[in-house]
Amino acid sequence: MNLMVELEGKTVPLAGCQYVLWEACGCPRGVTYASPDRPDPVITEDDAWKEFFARKRERDRVQREGLRMELMTHERYSREVYPLMLKRACPHEETEAVLVDD
Numbered sequence: 001m002n003l004m005v006e007l008e009g010k011t012v013p014l015a016g017c018q019y020v021l022w023e024a025c026g027c028p029r030g031v032t033y034a035s036p037d038r039p040d041p042v043i044t045e046d047d048a049w050k051e052f053f054a055r056k057r058e059r060d061r062v063q064r065e066g067l068r069m070e071l072m073t074h075e076r077y078s079r080e081v082y083p084l085m086l087k088r089a090c091p092h093e094e095t096e097a098v099l100v101d102d
Contacts, residue, residue: 003036007073018077019048024066027090028081034071045069
């Protein structure tokens with residue numbers, strides 16, 4: 001199946017895109033490939049939500065909390081999101097310093 005989607009003013013194959021799950025603070029929480037050719041295809045935004053949260057109750061809760069899903073090209077993901085995914089912690093969360101004795 002060769003589904004196409006318009007993103008960033010271009011028509012691109014859906015199979016070359018990712019759905020990014022964003023926290024309310026703006027940090028990426030996860031990513032899944034848009035994949036129309038697999039047995040359990042991820043085509044729509046709802047399909048992507050189900051990849052992360054199997055139960056509707058859970059999806060509804062996290063959406064109320066401000067999580068959002070965004071479809072983007074692989075190029076944009078690589079340029080803008082992947083570097084953020086490499087960070088160990090969300091810079092928006094308040095954390096206490098932990099001292100480790102060597």
